[in-house]
Amino acid sequence: MPDERGTVRNGLLGDCAWPSKNQASCTFIVMVAFIAGSLYMVPGVGNVIPGDRKFLSGRHLSTAHSGTEPNGGACASCDADPQPASAKVLDGAWAPRSHIFDQFTIEEADDIKAYVTDTLRLTDPSTIPDGSPGPQPTQDILYRIEPMPPPKAAAVAYLDGHGPEPERFAHVITYRGTASPRDIMEYRVGPLPVSNTTTTIALRAPGEIPFVKHPVDSISGGWGQEAVGKGAFELKDIFLSMTGGYCYASWVEDVSDLPEPSNVTAFDARGIPVQRHPCDWTFLSWLEYPVLQKDMMKRVALIKWQFVPEGRGGEEAYLHPLPLSFKMDQTDPNPSLWRNFDFEYCHQGPFDTAAALLEAFSDGSITRCSAPAFGTPGYDYTWATTDPRRLRAGNVEPGPRQYSPRGLRFAISSTRHTGRRFRWFGWEGHVTLRGDTGIALHDVTYKGRRILYELSHQDMYVSYSGYGGDGQTFYLDSAFGIGQNTRALKRGYDCPWNSAYLGSELQYGTAGAARQEDVICMFEDDMASPTWRHTHVGDSRGPHADGARAVEFVVRTVATIGNYDYMFDVRFKRDASIEVKVTMAGYMSTLFFDPGGGTRRDTPFGTRVHTNVLANLHDHLSGWKVDLDVAGVNNTFLTQTVKAGTFAEALKDVDPGAEAPGWISEPVLKYISTRRPDKEVGLVMNASQPTVWQFVNEKETNAWGMPRGYVIQSGVTTAQLLPPQHPLTKAAAWTKYHLAVTRSKDNEYRSHASMYDFFNPADAIVNLDNYLDGESVTNTDLIGWVTIGVQHIPRAEDVPLISNFGANFYIKPWNYFDSMEAIDTDSDDTDEWESCLPDLEGAKTYKWSFN
Numbered sequence: 001m002p003d004e005r006g007t008v009r010n011g012l013l014g015d016c017a018w019p020s021k022n023q024a025s026c027t028f029i030v031m032v033a034f035i036a037g038s039l040y041m042v043p044g045v046g047n048v049i050p051g052d053r054k055f056l057s058g059r060h061l062s063t064a065h066s067g068t069e070p071n072g073g074a075c076a077s078c079d080a081d082p083q084p085a086s087a088k089v090l091d092g093a094w095a096p097r098s099h100i101f102d103q104f105t106i107e108e109a110d111d112i113k114a115y116v117t118d119t120l121r122l123t124d125p126s127t128i129p130d131g132s133p134g135p136q137p138t139q140d141i142l143y144r145i146e147p148m149p150p151p152k153a154a155a156v157a158y159l160d161g162h163g164p165e166p167e168r169f170a171h172v173i174t175y176r177g178t179a180s181p182r183d184i185m186e187y188r189v190g191p192l193p194v195s196n197t198t199t200t201i202a203l204r205a206p207g208e209i210p211f212v213k214h215p216v217d218s219i220s221g222g223w224g225q226e227a228v229g230k231g232a233f234e235l236k237d238i239f240l241s242m243t244g245g246y247c248y249a250s251w252v253e254d255v256s257d258l259p260e261p262s263n264v265t266a267f268d269a270r271g272i273p274v275q276r277h278p279c280d281w282t283f284l285s286w287l288e289y290p291v292l293q294k295d296m297m298k299r300v301a302l303i304k305w306q307f308v309p310e311g312r313g314g315e316e317a318y319l320h321p322l323p324l325s326f327k328m329d330q331t332d333p334n335p336s337l338w339r340n341f342d343f344e345y346c347h348q349g350p351f352d353t354a355a356a357l358l359e360a361f362s363d364g365s366i367t368r369c370s371a372p373a374f375g376t377p378g379y380d381y382t383w384a385t386t387d388p389r390r391l392r393a394g395n396v397e398p399g400p401r402q403y404s405p406r407g408l409r410f411a412i413s414s415t416r417h418t419g420r421r422f423r424w425f426g427w428e429g430h431v432t433l434r435g436d437t438g439i440a441l442h443d444v445t446y447k448g449r450r451i452l453y454e455l456s457h458q459d460m461y462v463s464y465s466g467y468g469g470d471g472q473t474f475y476l477d478s479a480f481g482i483g484q485n486t487r488a489l490k491r492g493y494d495c496p497w498n499s500a501y502l503g504s505e506l507q508y509g510t511a512g513a514a515r516q517e518d519v520i521c522m523f524e525d526d527m528a529s530p531t532w533r534h535t536h537v538g539d540s541r542g543p544h545a546d547g548a549r550a551v552e553f554v555v556r557t558v559a560t561i562g563n564y565d566y567m568f569d570v571r572f573k574r575d576a577s578i579e580v581k582v583t584m585a586g587y588m589s590t591l592f593f594d595p596g597g598g599t600r601r602d603t604p605f606g607t608r609v610h611t612n613v614l615a616n617l618h619d620h621l622s623g624w625k626v627d628l629d630v631a632g633v634n635n636t637f638l639t640q641t642v643k644a645g646t647f648a649e650a651l652k653d654v655d656p657g658a659e660a661p662g663w664i665s666e667p668v669l670k671y672i673s674t675r676r677p678d679k680e681v682g683l684v685m686n687a688s689q690p691t692v693w694q695f696v697n698e699k700e701t702n703a704w705g706m707p708r709g710y711v712i713q714s715g716v717t718t719a720q721l722l723p724p725q726h727p728l729t730k731a732a733a734w735t736k737y738h739l740a741v742t743r744s745k746d747n748e749y750r751s752h753a754s755m756y757d758f759f760n761p762a763d764a765i766v767n768l769d770n771y772l773d774g775e776s777v778t779n780t781d782l783i784g785w786v787t788i789g790v791q792h793i794p795r796a797e798d799v800p801l802i803s804n805f806g807a808n809f810y811i812k813p814w815n816y817f818d819s820m821e822a823i824d825t826d827s828d829d830t831d832e833w834e835s836c837l838p839d840l841e842g843a844k845t846y847k848w849s850f851n
């Protein structure tokens with residue numbers, strides 16, 4: 001995402017990583033840090049969350065809440081907990097049961113936190129001294145609490161009404177800084193709620209996950225600040241040269257010791273101009289990335305720098321890269337011993353120490369990059385901002401609006417839980433937002449039969465290229481928390497006016513849980529085209545056209561992870577298919593570019609997009625888990641490939657040895673080759689061998705004797721281009737396949753463990769390839785692991801912001817029905833059943849509304 005994201009900092013995060021500390025001062029600091037353009041990447045930054053919605057929403061986002069007024073005349077008698085308006089809706093499928101997939105509420109998380117802090121003797125956050133960057137790398141601390149998925153068999157039995165509600169357990173992750181060697185530990189805690197039968201069971205062996213694999217967090221960001229500051233202060237002459245008068249000295253030395261220029265204007269958190277020393281932290285920010293080093297017991301970070309125009313702290317900084325980077329060894333338990341090395345300046349070096357680089361810089365033995373204009377007085381950076389600059393002629397009247405003339409036609413459950421169940425034209429499903437991986441749907445049924453047990457986002461992978469070390473960056477976004485970086489949607493922009501908005505409660509690593517409003521929207525989308533149509537030209541009744549309007553029901557969230565935005569759509573259609581779509585937006589990550597200098601070697605790796613800015617090549621790969629249950633849990637995986645060959649080849653399965661019939665003169669023709677893979681398999685699309693990937697129930701056929709099935713079908717997508725032995729491919733084996741099919745197992749519930757595998761990725765803790773271990777994919781419970789994505793070759797039009805582009809895949813019925821399913825949506829688009837939105841008065845946990 002960051003493409004661009006990073007992590008950042010300004011070193012302020014540490015104070016806020018433990019939310020129970022001084023909240024007031026913390027909030028102030030976080031706001032400042034936000035303005036300085038860095039912070040959201042860090043998991044565990046509690047205050048990004050609660051508190052000030054205006055802050056969360058960003059400066060241009062409206063935070064107006066329209067309250068609970070009904071939409072456009074929705075029916076008068078709404079029920080706080082709406083009941084199905086039609087007998088078609090199945091008994092037991094409505095809200096109460098799928099809450100077993102909910103995330104924890106704040107209260108539940110607090111109970112578990114108190115329990116494990118006591119049981120595992122974790123450091124109590126309230127004992128962290130004020131002013132400390134946060135927990136120390138030698139303490140035992142709680143990192144994350146998340147629900148453990150219920151065993152599928154038990155969950156299905158409960159959902160289907162013939163089993164008890166599964167007991168609830170938490171998956172708890174701790175850092176054990178007191179262990180020898182230090183490690184990260186996972187526990188299963190439950191049953192919940194906490195009682196005298198609750199136990200804590202370790203899920204990993206001691207040392208199995210080395211401590212150095214922890215993600216970017218308040219430890220690396222908070223304690224790393226001191227080492228970063230030291231490195232930067234030593235290089236102040238180079239910073240002054242690079243930026244036209246700015247350096248980075250805060251927290252290291254008294255800035256009053258620095259020479260002129262003394263004071264410049266910057267903006268504080270409220271946008272008010274203030275006088276600041278040009279060498280305080282306001283004008284520069286740093287980003288932390290893992291280095292792909294080989295020693296799995298070391299932790300080495302790359303520190304990359306950018307300029308913050310006017311200290312204003314918007315994401316404009318991502319378009320102001322500086323040609324300096326260095327590495328930091330964060331292995332030692334004592335952060336004061338963290339060492340900076342491999343300094344690279346304008347692609348010269350690496351120099352082992354800051355002193356060596358400074359000496360070469362001072363004695364003229366290295367070339368200086370042309371000084372960018374970034375820091376010169378009067379520098380105009382509006383090119384990099386999202387402030388409206390001009391309006392196109394004619395852009396004064398309101399544009400088209402999407403509305404629902406008789407009220408919203410979908411229903412949403414009204415519960416006190418953290419997930420919601422929806423119903424729309426035969427579809428039902430339950431949506432939650434997971435802190436680490438983002439949107440997750442469960443128990444998705446169509447006209448009463450389950451199609452999907454689970455459809456969940458797994459991870460976003462981004463890897464960059466560049467000639468310099470600062471170009472070799474990458475992201476596994478779930479390590480930063482895709483759900484926890486999901487922010488309030490802007491009404492009428494992120495979602496149309498006829499949307500309902502839902503909040504959720506999310507876990508924020510060490511920061512605990514917090515509530516975010518308006519993070520999910522649901523709406524009916526008028527596709528402004530027919531879903532089916534035909535003009536009967538020769539009909540004896542006279543020519544006429546029949547058709548139905550395409551209308552889709554959309555569940556959407558947008559995660560903003562640092563500089564990059566990902567919009568996740570799950571789109572339900574009335575032909576019983578689902579489209580999953582990921583679109584990208586936001587700021588690009590960039591590199592300093594000197595057209596006449598040493599950085600010209602970056603040109604094969606990106607595109608020059610401004611005077612001293614090169615946006616570097618990268619990809620975005622999005623992984624999804626698709627647990628299809630087609631007419632039951634046990635399915636068989638089949639492939640149907642279109643091939644060209646001889647009659648003998650085409651007929652070999654049905655009439656071996658058959659020869660070409662005499663009535664055909666051309667011996668080669670196209671045919672369908674149906675195959676049943678005998679074991680778990682990872683597949684890559686091949687345009688010259690188009691294939692449908694089918695999940696069928698061979699024991700149920702449609703009226704025509706075809707096994708009832710659903711397919712997973714990719715839209716336009718790219719693939720993993722790095723070789724299998726590359727550390728990033730090892731860290732994210734799921735990126736190798738457009739579809740991998742594995743047997744469902746409760747202990748193989750996710751495709752990755754990126755919070756561990758962001759650092760030292762070649763030694764992945766969870767590897768999808770390990771699931772592909774030769775088991776049968778016939779008449780058994782199957783999981784499809786889907787990857788879609790894009791290669792992003794940057795272009796000038798991506799500045800200041802990337803305009804949405806993305807990738808998608810479909811989940812489509814394939815002989816599941818006897819005929820086209822959408823035929824029962826008539827041409828007038830008559831309501832099948834109307835429903836009301838629930839009265840919000842009874843929903844204590846949620847505050848949501850519709851326009």
Ligand SMILES: [Cu+2]
Nearest residue numbers: 003618620792
């Ligand atoms: Cu991109």
